[in-house]
Amino acid sequence: MASPIIITPAQVATSRDGEVVMLCLSGNWQITASPPRWEQPALDRPLRRIVLQAAAIGDWDSSLALYLSAARTWSGQQGVELVEQGVPAEVGRLAALLAPKPTPPAPQPQLADLVASVGQATHQLWQETKDLAQLLGECAYSLGRFIRGQAQFRWRDCFTEMQQCGALALPIVGLISFLVGVIMAYQAAVQLRQFGADIYVADLVGLSVVREMGPMMAAIVLAGRTGAAFAATLGNMQANEEIDALETLGVSPIDFLVMPRIMALFLMMPLLALYADFLGIMGGLVVTASILDIPSSLYWIETKSIIDLSDLSTGLIKAATFGLIIGLCACLRGLQAERSAVGAGRAATAAVVTSTLLIIVSDAVFAVIFNILGW
Amino acid sequence: MNTASGKSKFAIEVEGVECRYGERVVLTNVSFAVKPSEIFFIIGGNGCGKSTLLRHLIGLKQPVQGQVKYFGRDFTHADRAGRQELLRTFGVLYQNGALWSSMTLAENVALPLELYTQLDRRERARIVSLKLAQVGLAGLEDYYPVELSGGMKRRAGLARALALDPAIVFFDEPSAGLDPITSLKLDELIRQIRDTLGTTIVIVSHELPSIFDIADRVVMIDSGARGVIAEGEPNQLREASPDQRVREFLNRRVAAVQQQQGILHP
Numbered sequence: 001m002a003s004p005i006i007i008t009p010a011q012v013a014t015s016r017d018g019e020v021v022m023l024c025l026s027g028n029w030q031i032t033a034s035p036p037r038w039e040q041p042a043l044d045r046p047l048r049r050i051v052l053q054a055a056a057i058g059d060w061d062s063s064l065a066l067y068l069s070a071a072r073t074w075s076g077q078q079g080v081e082l083v084e085q086g087v088p089a090e091v092g093r094l095a096a097l098l099a100p101k102p103t104p105p106a107p108q109p110q111l112a113d114l115v116a117s118v119g120q121a122t123h124q125l126w127q128e129t130k131d132l133a134q135l136l137g138e139c140a141y142s143l144g145r146f147i148r149g150q151a152q153f154r155w156r157d158c159f160t161e162m163q164q165c166g167a168l169a170l171p172i173v174g175l176i177s178f179l180v181g182v183i184m185a186y187q188a189a190v191q192l193r194q195f196g197a198d199i200y201v202a203d204l205v206g207l208s209v210v211r212e213m214g215p216m217m218a219a220i221v222l223a224g225r226t227g228a229a230f231a232a233t234l235g236n237m238q239a240n241e242e243i244d245a246l247e248t249l250g251v252s253p254i255d256f257l258v259m260p261r262i263m264a265l266f267l268m269m270p271l272l273a274l275y276a277d278f279l280g281i282m283g284g285l286v287v288t289a290s291i292l293d294i295p296s297s298l299y300w301i302e303t304k305s306i307i308d309l310s311d312l313s314t315g316l317i318k319a320a321t322f323g324l325i326i327g328l329c330a331c332l333r334g335l336q337a338e339r340s341a342v343g344a345g346r347a348a349t350a351a352v353v354t355s356t357l358l359i360i361v362s363d364a365v366f367a368v369i370f371n372i373l374g375w
Numbered sequence: 376m377n378t379a380s381g382k383s384k385f386a387i388e389v390e391g392v393e394c395r396y397g398e399r400v401v402l403t404n405v406s407f408a409v410k411p412s413e414i415f416f417i418i419g420g421n422g423c424g425k426s427t428l429l430r431h432l433i434g435l436k437q438p439v440q441g442q443v444k445y446f447g448r449d450f451t452h453a454d455r456a457g458r459q460e461l462l463r464t465f466g467v468l469y470q471n472g473a474l475w476s477s478m479t480l481a482e483n484v485a486l487p488l489e490l491y492t493q494l495d496r497r498e499r500a501r502i503v504s505l506k507l508a509q510v511g512l513a514g515l516e517d518y519y520p521v522e523l524s525g526g527m528k529r530r531a532g533l534a535r536a537l538a539l540d541p542a543i544v545f546f547d548e549p550s551a552g553l554d555p556i557t558s559l560k561l562d563e564l565i566r567q568i569r570d571t572l573g574t575t576i577v578i579v580s581h582e583l584p585s586i587f588d589i590a591d592r593v594v595m596i597d598s599g600a601r602g603v604i605a606e607g608e609p610n611q612l613r614e615a616s617p618d619q620r621v622r623e624f625l626n627r628r629v630a631a632v633q634q635q636q637g638i639l640h641p
Contacts, residue, residue, distance in 0.1 A: 152490060241473035245535075248433050249487055250462040 008058060010035040019048035023071075026056040029064040038070035040078075047080055055086030065094035073100065135254075135332045139262060142254045151255040161264035165226040169272060173221050177276035180213050181205055181283020189292055198292045202302035205284030210307050214277035215315045216363060218269060219322035223355040227330035230261050231351035234334025235344030243335070253335065262327030269323030270316045277315060310375045318366055322359050329355035383447025386411045386543055386575040387432070392441035394424060394431050401427050403601050405441070407594045411542075414569055414576040416586050416593040416609070420624065423598040425579045429547055432577070433467055434458065445543070463491060465543040466536030470551060472528035474520040480507065480531050481516035487538040506534040510564060526557040530564070537568065544568070546578040550585050558582065562589050583627055587613075595621055 010027040021041045029035050041047060052071060057064070068084070068091055075082040084092065145151040188204045234257060237243050243253050281303055288294045330351040337347035387409040394402040401424040409415045419425050430436045432443055434450065442451040450461045474483050484503045488494055494502070507513055510530040520528055529549060536544050546565070550558040566589050569576050580586065586593060586609050593612065595605040597620055605612055605621040613625035623629055 237476075240471065240476070241469040242475050244430075244435055245467065245469060245473040245475070247435060248462060248465075248467045249490070250459045251490065 009033060010057075010063070012036045012039075014041070016041075019046050020051060021047060021049070022051045022053065024056065025052065025054040025064075025067075026058075028058040029060040029067070031061050031063040031066075035063040035067070038067055038074065040074055043078075047078075049081040049083060050075055051083045051085060052087065053085045054088075054091075057086075060088065060091060062094065064091050065098065068092070069095040069098040131336070132328065132332055135258075135328060135335075138254045139258060139328070142252065142259050145255065146259065151259065152251050153255055153259055155260075157256075158260035158264050161261050162268055164229070165222060165264055166268035166271060169222060169225060169268075170275065172225065173218050173272050173276055174279045176221055177209070177214060177217050177279040178283040180217055181209060181280035181285075182287050183283075184208060184213070184280075185284035185287035186291075189287065193292070198288070198294055199298065199302055201284060201288050201292065201294075202299045203306040206281055206303040206307050207311060209280035209284070210277045210311045210315050212315075212363070214280055215269075215273040215319035215322060216359070217280075218272040218276045218319060219326065219359050220356060222265065222269065222272070222323070223326050223329075223359065224352055226265065227326045227351045227355045228348040230327070230330035231334040231337070231347040232344045234331060235337030235347035238335065238337045239339045239341065239343055258327075258331040258335075261331060262324060265323035265327040266320055267323075269319040269326075273315055273319035277312075314366075314370055314375050318363065321362060321366075325358045325362060326355045329358060383444070384411075385409060385444075386413070386446060387577065388444040388447075389432065390442050390444070392428075392431060392438040392443065394427050394436070395439050396424075396427055400601065401598075402596060403440075405596070405602055407603060407606055409543075409575060409577060409592075411575050412569060412573045413591045414565065414578070414589050416590040417577065417579045417596065418581055418586060418593050418624070419596040420581065420598065423596050424601075425581075425596060426547060428596065429545060429577075429579045433465065433545055434462065463539055464541055465545060466539065466541040467545045468529065468532045468536045468547065468549060470547045471525070472520065472532030474528060474531055474535070476520050479517050479519055480512065480523075480534075483520070483531065484535045484538050487535065491539060502538070503534075506537055507531070509537065509568075510534045511560075526553050526561070529553070529561065533564070540572065541574070543575040543577065546576070546580070548580055549578060550580060550582040555584075558585065559588075565589060581624075583625065586625075595624065 008027040010025070010029040010033065013024040013026070015022045015024070041050065050071065052068070054064075068087060072082060072095060074080075142151055146153050185201055185205050188201045189198065192198055192200050192204075234243070237257070243257070246253050246256055285296055285299050285303075288299050289296050333347040333351040333354065334344075337343040385408040389405055389407050392402070392405045393400065394405070405428060417425050417428060427436070431438050438451055442449055444450060445461050445464055448457070448461060450458065453461060474480070475486070478486070481500070481503045484506050485499050488499045488502060492499075503516060504513065507515060510533050512527060512530050512534065515523075515527075515531075520531070523531065533544075549561055549565070553561065562585050565576055565578070568574050578585070578590075590609050592607060593605075593609050594603055595612070596602060597604045599620075604618050605616050607616075609625060612621050616622050616625075
């Protein structure tokens with residue numbers, strides 16, 4: 001019959017004889033079984049020597065070395081002689097590795113200097129702007145090669161990406177746009193009803209969706225969905241040396257990887273924005289038909305009368321620009337990714353943050369430009 | 376066989392190259408030459424700059440000083456067209472194969488052919504089959520890289536590096552992480568490629584069995600010296616190098632005084 005394994009816990013028995021302290025170590029010294037820690041002997045009476053008797057120990061591991069090292073350090077500091085008896089030689093060597101060594105002084109923590117922080121942030125922003133501008137330049141150069149038929153552009157990759165960022169994004173873009181239309185119609189209905197201007201819900205929803213919310217919602221969804229995917233893919237390729245392999249083959253990663261992706265987004269975004277416009281308007285229609293008792297046909301006619309081609313083209317121009325921004329930011333972050341497993345994850349996060357920020361900024365710029373142009 | 380035109384008697388000439396990693400100078404004044412059809416190893420300890428040197432040789436990084444020549448033609452300062460042409464004289468096998476993960480093995484091997492030859496689809500497929508058979512992966516055309524083991528990925532990477540029958544093939548740590556038998560087979564494959572096609576082989580590695588098995592000559596670089604500390608035949612260097620670091624490395628033995636330091640820390 002198998003006998004149960006009995007683990008004797010590690011123990012230290014202390015006895016004192018005049019100026020000598022005797023420490024008798026016994027049991028199994030295992031780091032997982034909470035072995036005793038070094039306790040300094042009382043110094044109320046003069047102490048000359050500590051005898052560490054370890055002949056009775058069973059199994060041992062690093063915990064014994066830790067104990068021995070603490071005993072050595074303490075006795076060294078107090079000027080007390082330490083006599084080790086029966087301590088395995090390997091433990092002695094391990095403990096010696098823990099002996100205090102001169103360490104370089106740690107840098108003094110400094111309070112962040114406001115001016116320096118602002119300076120660094122500005123420098124970083126400038127650097128990132130330059131990187132983005134450089135990528136934009138390289139893409140323009142690549143576009144030139146593409147037009148002359150010299151680029152190593154793969155339409156097959158472009159179509160695959162178009163399917164990924166276009167067709168496969170339809171459900172999520174559709175749902176979000178529809179709900180945004182519903183929300184806007186509800187908000188408008190509450191206010192306009194007070195003035196008996198219920199029918200103008202159609203104008204408000206229609207114009208806001210076509211000019212702003214449709215392209216914006218499609219862009220935000222694509223930044224999170226496709227932008228992150230692009231950055232993570234390129235980041236992984238970077239870590240796996242796949243991009244190096246392309247370069248040593250004489251293939252420009254811009255032609256081969258970046259351009260098909262940007263092209264796919266640039267072509268798909270206006271279509272997605274149109275789709276988002278339609279579903280946003282539908283969302284408004286459902287709300288007005290159900291709570292304001294406005295017939296669907298009337299809502300539709302009102303919407304058609306208020307939206308003209310300039311509104312539609314405004315939205316489409318924005319959508320194409322947003323597509324360009326998402327593609328550029330995602331590819332830039334992917335190509336900049338560190339060559340490590342975390343690099344791709346960080347690149348994906350950075351791509352979403354940067355592209356969302358730039359989408360909002362460019363939307364504000366468009367608002368000013370279209371206002372000046374009177375569109 | 377792509378025997379790049381040139382009158383030089385060397386396949387590769389590295390002249391006074393300085394390599395930096397960011398602002399840090401890793402190697403300085405590195406010079407050596409590799410003869411055609413030679414199996415040449417770049418050896419050295421971890422972190423000595425072997426892989427950085429390789430990145431400079433294959434054009435992924437630009438040397439701060441010095442130049443790299445292939446068959447007598449300057450690669451470092453070549454214009455775009457010249458550079459593109461010289462890039463086609465060599466293939467590179469990266470550490471983990473670096474296969475394009477979204478493509479099948481056949482597509483991986485076929486891409487260089489698609490880009491740089493006028494062959495039609497059927498001819499390309501035949502060459503792909505030949506290259507995969509050459510590295511012992513016949514019939515795996517439709518597999519994706521993720522479905523392969525580490526050794527198979529490296530073989531597939533080699534098939535891709537050989538696709539255009541380059542005059543030179545660079546290997547970055549080909550045996551790292553492979554079991555002894557797989558590593559031995561890869562070494563045999565490398566020798567076979569050299570013997571069959573007369574390809575010049577440059578290998579960055581610190582695997583002693585491979586070095587003594589297949590290397591014709593080695594160059595050893597050292598992080599302390601930031602450059603080349605020895606060049607020659609491996610057996611000769613092991614026995615008779617005047618530099619203790621070289622003898623220690625090639626004999627896999629350190630001086631007795633150092634050995635006694637600590638249990639865990641050499």
